[in-house]
Amino acid sequence: MAKNRGDLPLSAAECARRTGLTVRALRVYERYGLVKPQRSANGWRRYGPKELARLNTIVALKGLGLTLAQIREMLCAKSLSLARVLAMQLEIWRNRKTATDKVIAVIERALGKLKGREKLSTDELCALLKSSDVQEAPGLSRDATDDLFTAEELREWRAHDVLLARLGMPLPRQAIEKLHGISFEYRDLMARGVPPGSAEAQALLARHNGLLLESGLRRQYLVRAVWNLPLARKVFAYSNHKLERAAVTGSAAAGTLIDYMFGVRMASRWWRLLAGIIELAKGLKSRGAMLDSAVAEDLARACIKVCRRYGLGDAAELAEWYARFGMTVAGGRASPYDPETQAAWEYLRDAVLTLSGERLQSEALALQGAGALPAAELRRYTSPDGAFALDIPVHWRTAPAVPANSPRELVRFASHWSGVHILIIFGGPQEPAHTLAVRVALVKQILAGKGFANFATAETLIGAREARLLDFDRPLGAGTWSCREYFVTDGVHSYTLGFGTTNKLLMFELFDRMAKSFVIAAQGGTKAA
8 A cells, every 4th residue: 555645754844844843953852862863765864753743742841841951851761652742732732821722723633533543644743733833832941042043142142131231231021021912912903803003003003112112122132233233133033933923823823913013013104204214215325415415414304303203212223223123024924124225224323323413433433544533422420429520422321330240330331322332430448559550450360360351551641640541352242342441549539430342443532531531529438349
């Protein structure tokens, strides 16, 4: 009797396509010894009913929150029947509010066949895996991301989490949970047939935008994009995919939700206005219109007006967002903007920054070559206790001290335009034995142990006071984190102004101006060491 063609072993690519898993996930499971595919005569991997049943067991156990190592231990300890795994899987989906009747029905049918001692066909096993979609269900264990990201990418992203926390921008976990809730609200609107342009849908979009702004999530992604744009885009796409899959079941349903959410944005008044502005930006960009030309300034003013009227936040930040993370959606698939559209958003961003008096990195480099940098608009900052004061760029954010970083930390400031920039001010009682030279030597020793190198020291003046300057750096992603610290004392209290940046050429002269404006009050306290 001829074998049913539908039961023939599948290649890795075909298995991935029909089950919804990735080829990388299949390789990871094989590397962990969880599945051992058959081999064809020429050595190609082949997945038959036995391997598909094992894959269903793996993803079901992953849905329970087990790591791959725990799954391997469990599978080696005793043989798990597919019926038992499906029973556990069914219980999980019933307990999840996001599970749908479609998933439950698929699993119940499979259980019914198994209890009747019927074998599941290849098509049924593939359908079971794909419709259940447990490999991307809510509550993923950490190793679920290992199927999509390399170990190096995961390490770098987690390092970014630490750096953002030090910049006063910790991960807003509550906001992420709220975003999950908003995705469910979009789903409910779609299920009720609410038009994307309706007042109800537009009100939800306004809340969605407000949450991204208030939580700082949009700004966090922009900072991450400076460090590693490809990785930031990859994680952003993955995060959106998780949100969409949390609200619906099955690839087709998720795609429909993507289309609906995109349609809500497209139907908004503010998006229609921005779409017109970006088309004009394309034309100006193609004609080579200067950023300080009258037409570019008019375009920037129009963008600023739209952002203010509709609560979209800073216009330059919004343009930067769409330049880095903007997407088009068609047929349930999201794709990054084409190069022309990305360049138009960048042009709009630059036009807004130019209008507001800030200059872009390319302009700054050109001016630096001529021996001059554009004047940054500064504001005077005075410490709450009146102990010190200095000039800070008006667009830099003030953040509280992070005692875990150092008990001597007093305050920090940060900005991410044309890179990531930070200033941390440390202060405390002057220790008699710690001259400026001794302090610099001690700091160099500590920093060297943390991977910093290329140290350079110099004597300088801050006002009429003698000071020491220390430059150093270390690799950060594909670039370099460059630092400059200034050490100064009035004999009673000592201070360190620690600057860091991803854009040394643009910022070091500004750092020097800020440091030279630093004034220690005649009397005033600081934090104790």
